[in-house]
Amino acid sequence: xxxxxxxxxxxxxxxxxxxxxxxxxxxxxxxxxxxxxxxxxxxxxxxxxxxxxxxxxxxxxxxxxxxxxxxxxxxxxxxxxxxxxxxxxxxxxxxxxxxxxxxxxxxxxxxxxxxxxxxxxxxxxxxxxxxxxxxxxxxxxxxxxxxxxxxxxxxxxxxxxxxxxxxxxxxxxxxxxxxxxxxxxxxxxxxxxxxxxxxxxxxxxxxxxxxxxxxxxxxxxxxxxxxxxxxxxxxxxxxxxxxxxxxxxxxxxxxxxxxxxxxxxxxxxxxxxxxxxxxxxxxxxxxxxxxxxxxxxxxxxxxxxxxxxxxxxxxxxxxxxxxxxxxxxxxxxxxxxxxxxxxxxxxxxxxxxx
Amino acid sequence: xxxxxxxxxxxxxxxxxxxxxxxxxxxxxxxxxxxxxxxxxxxxxxxxxxxxxxxxxxxxxxxxxxxxxxxxxxxxxxxxxxxxxxxxxxxxxxxxxxxxxxxxxxxxxxxxxxxxxxxxxxxxxxxxxxxxxxxxxxxxxxxxxxxxxxxxxxxxxxxxxxxxxxxxxxxxxxxxxxxxxxxxxxxxxxxxxxxxxxxxxxxxxxxxxxxxxxxxxxxxxxxxxxxxxxxxxxxxxxxxxxxxxxxxxxxxxxxxxxxxxxxxxxxxxxxxxxxxxxxxxxxxxxxxxxxxxxxxxxxxxxxxxxxxxxxxxxxxxxxxxxxxxxxxxxxxxxxxxxxxxxxxxxxxxxxxxxxxxxxxxxxxxxxxxxxxxxxxxxxxxxxxxxxxxxxxxxxxxxxxxxxxxxxxxxxxxxxxxxxxx
Numbered sequence: 001x002x003x004x005x006x007x008x009x010x011x012x013x014x015x016x017x018x019x020x021x022x023x024x025x026x027x028x029x030x031x032x033x034x035x036x037x038x039x040x041x042x043x044x045x046x047x048x049x050x051x052x053x054x055x056x057x058x059x060x061x062x063x064x065x066x067x068x069x070x071x072x073x074x075x076x077x078x079x080x081x082x083x084x085x086x087x088x089x090x091x092x093x094x095x096x097x098x099x100x101x102x103x104x105x106x107x108x109x110x111x112x113x114x115x116x117x118x119x120x121x122x123x124x125x126x127x128x129x130x131x132x133x134x135x136x137x138x139x140x141x142x143x144x145x146x147x148x149x150x151x152x153x154x155x156x157x158x159x160x161x162x163x164x165x166x167x168x169x170x171x172x173x174x175x176x177x178x179x180x181x182x183x184x185x186x187x188x189x190x191x192x193x194x195x196x197x198x199x200x201x202x203x204x205x206x207x208x209x210x211x212x213x214x215x216x217x218x219x220x221x222x223x224x225x226x227x228x229x230x231x232x233x234x235x236x237x238x239x240x241x242x243x244x245x246x247x248x249x250x251x252x253x254x255x256x257x258x259x260x261x262x263x264x265x266x267x268x269x270x271x272x273x274x275x276x277x278x279x280x281x282x283x284x285x286x287x288x289x290x291x292x293x294x295x296x297x298x299x300x301x302x303x304x305x306x307x308x309x310x311x312x313x314x315x316x317x318x319x320x321x322x323x324x325x326x327x328x329x330x331x332x333x334x335x336x337x338x339x340x341x342x343x344x345x346x347x348x349x350x351x352x353x354x
Numbered sequence: 355x356x357x358x359x360x361x362x363x364x365x366x367x368x369x370x371x372x373x374x375x376x377x378x379x380x381x382x383x384x385x386x387x388x389x390x391x392x393x394x395x396x397x398x399x400x401x402x403x404x405x406x407x408x409x410x411x412x413x414x415x416x417x418x419x420x421x422x423x424x425x426x427x428x429x430x431x432x433x434x435x436x437x438x439x440x441x442x443x444x445x446x447x448x449x450x451x452x453x454x455x456x457x458x459x460x461x462x463x464x465x466x467x468x469x470x471x472x473x474x475x476x477x478x479x480x481x482x483x484x485x486x487x488x489x490x491x492x493x494x495x496x497x498x499x500x501x502x503x504x505x506x507x508x509x510x511x512x513x514x515x516x517x518x519x520x521x522x523x524x525x526x527x528x529x530x531x532x533x534x535x536x537x538x539x540x541x542x543x544x545x546x547x548x549x550x551x552x553x554x555x556x557x558x559x560x561x562x563x564x565x566x567x568x569x570x571x572x573x574x575x576x577x578x579x580x581x582x583x584x585x586x587x588x589x590x591x592x593x594x595x596x597x598x599x600x601x602x603x604x605x606x607x608x609x610x611x612x613x614x615x616x617x618x619x620x621x622x623x624x625x626x627x628x629x630x631x632x633x634x635x636x637x638x639x640x641x642x643x644x645x646x647x648x649x650x651x652x653x654x655x656x657x658x659x660x661x662x663x664x665x666x667x668x669x670x671x672x673x674x675x676x677x678x679x680x681x682x683x684x685x686x687x688x689x690x691x692x693x694x695x696x697x698x699x700x701x702x703x704x705x706x707x708x709x710x711x712x713x714x715x716x717x718x719x720x721x722x723x724x725x726x727x728x729x730x731x732x733x734x735x736x737x738x739x740x741x742x743x744x745x746x747x748x749x750x751x752x753x754x755x756x757x758x759x760x761x762x763x764x765x766x767x768x769x770x771x772x773x774x775x
Binding site: 101102105108109112120121124125127128131132133136139140143144145146147148149 | 360361362363364365367368370371374375376378379380383386387389390391392393394395
């Protein structure tokens, strides 16, 4: 259809103004030439014939507020003039982009919904420049992001901790302890041993985990009063862990706190899993000691093996497990000490991809 | 906590915007966004463009330490991501050939790689693994310092549009067959090749960049070529070879490029074109040729001047001309062959569109003056003619200026700018 035809058939179409409706319901008149710079508006006018009057105003997408629309129209107004040089356009863009972050994000979103690609590129580049080089805290501050990752999740997955000599040492100790455990199992009778009631509070336990010298015996589950065997094994297990963390402290005199955080984290992981094991076992044939012990021993073996494998295995698996066991770990309260400990170390770990 | 600060500004933007933001961050910063919040944990993992440059790991003076950490970093990033990878670029001067590269390329070949750029450091060349030749979706390939040896069964990259090989060890047959087996190839760049005799058959080729020691270049099937840049280095072997060939290079090279818009020739290019030119007329008119740039032209050699004249007179729409001499000053008062200029019957040709002329490294050769005279006298719309002498020698420059002042000008708007160094 030539222009003349169109003018004859539908004179309204040649009007230089079109009507746009923004997200809040307000309708405004805009010069057609300027608005056509946005592909979405262009499409609406040409393909659907909308916008020629107040009644059939073009409904703009939800993300375009009146303020954002006026910014976008300013941008279009400048850029749709064909005669401008690249230098002029660039310097306009640089000035245009200077606004607070909130508006910048809204503008990006609106430009995307109007399919205005040059503006999307410009605004996303500006957002990238804001993010570049800043620390995570600063970025969260700027964009109001919730700090809702656990400490483990923050300990950057790209840091390969299995390279760490401390971890390898831990693994070796676990293997040794496992062997000892097996030995003791074989030698022991199926006699009830002295009951050991664990009366320590959660806080005490946590301070033990966090590396203070505490009572090496026992761990949480006070429900296991009758299951002495299990408890004894658990004790031994924990003492081995405690030993391990102590050994670690000796190994590298310099950075003691650093290490024990590492060891503690692993100790705590292991704890939570043995806790799982116990919790599970409890509801099963709990009264038959004989039946349980070898099965339990196997369970423990498997668990330690599993843990060692996990430490040495591929990252995606590890991530999965960290994620799934994150649920359990969340129930463990951190003492303020331990928390800042790990957090400080998280910041230490994070930037260096060793 | 976020109630006090306000609503989250950015995490809910569409993935395409997030991706376009992350892609404009250096890779380290992009990966770091994974600890911002739970929503951001894996946003980085699906970006499709990965660029690893010299800044992606912390700096250290020990090259091996840096290399190890770069290798670890790249391997882990690849491992932790998900989704296709469209662009993979390594431009790192500390990284040299190492076995992990084979694994990376294998991984990429399974993940729809489209653009691959590998510019490693100086040192041992790495050998391209065979898995590269299985990357069926490759559209851009940029390699430097490697050994490229396609298997016999290789059928070419059917989607390849841009090929850039720099300091690559490849046999001449392999190059020619690679070029001819990439039917969509639009841009070809070969640099630092030794002693190569090349025949190019690329029906879609638009941009050609060649730099190196070329014995012979034949553009056999390149009708769509728009821009050519050639830098030809010379060795004694090649010089001898030049003496012996009898066909006309001008025709062989420029005989099949009717759509040419820009021609840039460096170092020995004009000399190369000059061989065999005496006997033939120019093969065609280059109606689209608007820019000619020739560097290191030897104004002592009349045949090279002839090349320039033939090019100019075959380009009726020429707008911009740049000629750079070879930094020699005439030491003796030689008697050049001025008949040459009359023989060429240049008086009836006009350069109707020529607007800008830039002459640099002018030594004061007589032929230089003659060319300037010709250009000034036959360019009715000329706006600027700038001359930069190669040395600041008052005597020499004065001689040049005296001659210049005598020249007739066809264009009243022409400005002759003589720049003193």
